Amino acid sequence: MALPSQSEDFPAWYQEVVRQSELAESALGRGSMVIKPYGFALWEAIQAAFDRRIKATGHSNVYFPLLIPYSLLQREADHVEGFAPEVAVVTHAGGSELEEPYAIRPTSETIIWATVGRWLQSWRDLPLLLNQWCNVVRWELRPRLFLRTTEFLWQEGHTAHETEAEAWRETRMILRSVYQRVAERELMLPVVVGRKTASERFAGAVETLSMQAGTSHYLGQNFSRAYDVRYTGRDGAEEFPHTTSWGVSTRLVGALVMAHGDDQGLRLPPSIAPYQTVIVPIYRSDEERELVLGEAERAARQLRRRRVRVHVDDRDQHRPGYKFNEWELKGVPLRVELGPRDIAAGQATVFRRDLATKEVVPLAELGSIARELLPDIQRGLFEDARRFRDEHTYTPTTWDEMRELLSSASGFVVAGWCGDEACEARVKEETKATIRCLPIRRERTDGSCLVCGRPAAERAYWAQAY
Amino acid sequence: MALPSQSEDFPAWYQEVVRQSELAESALGRGSMVIKPYGFALWEAIQAAFDRRIKATGHSNVYFPLLIPYSLLQREADHVEGFAPEVAVVTHAGGSELEEPYAIRPTSETIIWATVGRWLQSWRDLPLLLNQWCNVVRWELRPRLFLRTTEFLWQEGHTAHETEAEAWRETRMILRSVYQRVAERELMLPVVVGRKTASERFAGAVETLSMQAGTSHYLGQNFSRAYDVRYTGRDGAEEFPHTTSWGVSTRLVGALVMAHGDDQGLRLPPSIAPYQTVIVPIYRSDEERELVLGEAERAARQLRRRRVRVHVDDRDQHRPGYKFNEWELKGVPLRVELGPRDIAAGQATVFRRDLATKEVVPLAELGSIARELLPDIQRGLFEDARRFRDEHTYTPTTWDEMRELLSSASGFVVAGWCGDEACEARVKEETKATIRCLPIRRERTDGSCLVCGRPAAERAYWAQAY
DSSP: OOOOOTTTOHHHHHHHHHHHTTSEEEOSSTTOEEEOHHHHHHHHHHHHHHHHHHHHTTOEEOBOOSEEEHHHHTSSHHHHHHHGGGOEEEEEETTEEEEEEEEEOSSSHHHHHHHHGGGOOBGGGOOEEEEEEEEEEOOOSSOBTTTBOSEEEEEEEEEEESSHHHHHHHHHHIIIIIIIHHHHHTSOOOOOOEEOOGGGSOTTOSEEEEETTEEEEEEETHHHHHTTOOEEOTTSOEEOOEEEEEEEETHHHHHHHHHHOBTTBOOOOTTTOSOSEEEEEOOSSHHHHHHHHHHHHHHHHHHHHTTOOEEEOOOSSSOHHHHHHHHHHTTOSEEEEEOHHHHHTTEEEEEETTTTEEEEEEGGGHHHHHHHHHHHHHHHHHHHHHHHHHHTEEOOSSHHHHHHHHHHOOSEEEEEEOSOHHHHHHHHHHHOEEEEEEESSOOOOSSBOTTTOSBOSEEEEEEEOO | OOOOOTTTOHHHHHHHHHHHTTSEEEOSSTTOEEEOHHHHHHHHHHHHHHHHHHHHTTOEEOBOOSEEEHHHHTTSHHHHHHHGGGOEEEEEETTEEEEEEEEEOSSSHHHHHHHHGGGOOBGGGOOEEEEEEEEEEOOOSSOBTTTBOSEEEEEEEEEEESSHHHHHHHHHHIIIIIIIHHHHHTSOOOOOOEEOOGGGSOTTOSEEEEETTEEEEEEETHHHHHTTOOEEOTTSOEEOOEEEEEEEETHHHHHHHHHHOBTTBOOOOTTTOSOSEEEEEOOSSHHHHHHHHHHHHHHHHHHHHTTOOEEEOOOSSSOHHHHHHHHHHTTOSEEEEEOHHHHHTTEEEEEETTTTEEEEEEGGGHHHHHHHHHHHHHHHHHHHHHHHHHHTEEOOSSHHHHHHHHHHOOSEEEEEEOOOHHHHHHHHHHHOEEEEEEESSOOOOSSBOTTTOSBOSEEEEEEEOO
16 A cells, blocks of 8 residues: 655654554554564664663663552652653552552652662762663553554663762763764764753753653752662762663654655665565566575575675565565665576666665675665665755744744744743744754854744754654 | 571572672562662573574564553453463553553463454464563562562563464474573573473463473464454465464573572573673782783783673772672682782683682683683583482382472472372472473373372472472
């Protein structure tokens, strides 16, 4: 079935491309999702890329419980206020009603800091650099596959430090050297990084830094005080550590689909594509079949020797045209078409998914050609995505123009902002758009706030939440 | 703090060794556990070993929801009867009471077969070979770290097949070629594999195969009928597939601790040890410190070039003796002790954890020596564990002797069994022991059932559940 046009109906295109490419589908249960084999292989590749960087920057993986005694959630006031409306609550277990209910973790600051206090004796035990890969639940009223689901998979990092400066460095390092780096070099997503405004901050944070699908919070001493986490400092006095937390989730899969997809389906960066190349054999008789499959397997071995992840699509029940469409939809970077005439001529046809171009190449050079093309496709996807973002970043000069752009166009609107929450609230009310982020270092501007006309304190990036 | 003696108080030894080696600790919340960095690194290595084999045998990873609409759980009668008493139930979410409660998955057959039906059209879509790594919750009244926890981590495989024979082959293949193989070759656990008796079977299964810390179930058409999963067969008729499910969990970490540990702590197989070698530098002055740490880093590089996972313990606040104890407790296969005199003599002392022996070796040959010792330690742990198991396997000839052994000794009791559930129940009542497994192929015996005196139908392995 043909996909809806991306430019005409982006939400319909998104839903259909996720479904038809077999990444995921809706499940029974409110806002639930099943991640199918192709989607999960993609998530595993993304996960591995982040996990490597998280470990390389000194963090250890751990696992804390799913179920949090409800009273524990209530100790940090802002935190419970922020999360209580989204929490799922276990009231019965083991055949009877529980004396105290449990919350299913919406995030794990509470259970972690209530536990980890015991691990800290002195400043020598700091920094404490923990991470966990797990599922969390936040009741979702407007679910959308990958982007907003009641349950999602993520990593959540939790760290404790001696000083405010050190915790701040960690908060920024994670955003820049882990999240932005993996996003831009492996997922090929050009990201906008920045600060959240007070109204969009993580519940309990002093400051939240973010990029499109990841956030990094400086939590000050809010959680260490609430959960009474103390250590003996260098001078012998008892201190509360400064903590951070940070996470990326399966939402990234949605970001990837949106940033690279086109009207024919997904386009996956070779670095994380489950298959980097698919070989489609073309035959009309059993004799041809044997010949072509034999040669396809030889070609696959040639590619595997060059460390290309390759799949031979030898299904009998589908014709080549059907397979071409399917692998285009699934975003496989390279497709090799191989028939009896190609074999006789010692050649194969290579289709590049990113440019939709075909090229006839010597069969013997398939491995080296794939090794050249894949990095080129990888870079090209980043350039395409950056160009698209730049073309969809607008700088209105009046409030009318800004309102019009935010209501009709997709993309970023960059405009001066006075810093007043009232102006932020007015924009949200009139256009549903919010400030997605503020540049990490305030970008001074001579202009004025387009909403109220007062002098702008800094430039802000506004957009509709998708 | 010294560990309790393993032979004098095994349960106390187990709890202390898990805690002191920093694998895990109890958490807030009934039967909950925190897996700490060292324990989680061990679990990741175990997980990777199983994941490789599961993928190599053609299975794809997927992810299904944590929360299962409660009514769904009720459709397979035996299944709900078996699991209902252990289920945790979510009744409130998003700030209000739910119309229908959700069960937190105790296992995922119900949600998977209720979903996957839509993916199956014809016999060409079979076999369906799925696996997921996730957390599950089963309310636990007698928790014990790793062995029985309310929440645990596991993989659960779920497959569907055209024929009974094929599903049976899968059930056995998983037990033998995945579970037993990884257990015996990577975890170095000599396992006893076999069938479960009817009373110990998985709720909803036709037959359950097991080894100490893994089970593989042939489910017949019980779940495909209950969840109406149908496909068009080769002859055009609608059929219900035959399904299997199988799982190993964090319980394996407990099995590993019990099988290889001794009075000094853990002993880890090199294949899955987070660190295969730890270098402990010995110095008394700042000058010596600089010299020794420099040389320790050189030695570490030499070991890394030989693909040995090595850690230099350069903590200043602890003395060498403290570090020796700690790494013995943590089961690191090799310890290298390096001081100024060693360096002057171009040598180092290598301590083997498994045999508790020390050897002085040339510093320049550390890499090649470690490469020789590690496989030797790996094999040795298996031999030790097998010898221990054989020495603790008893073959009583009378009911009095059997009862005495089951009540007092730890290990297996192998005895003829008539096949009657009444005898099985009597043994459980009088000794708390159950039939852990029956050999996969019935082992005929001329003897009689030691409980009732009637002719034995086969030999059974009895033991106390730990």
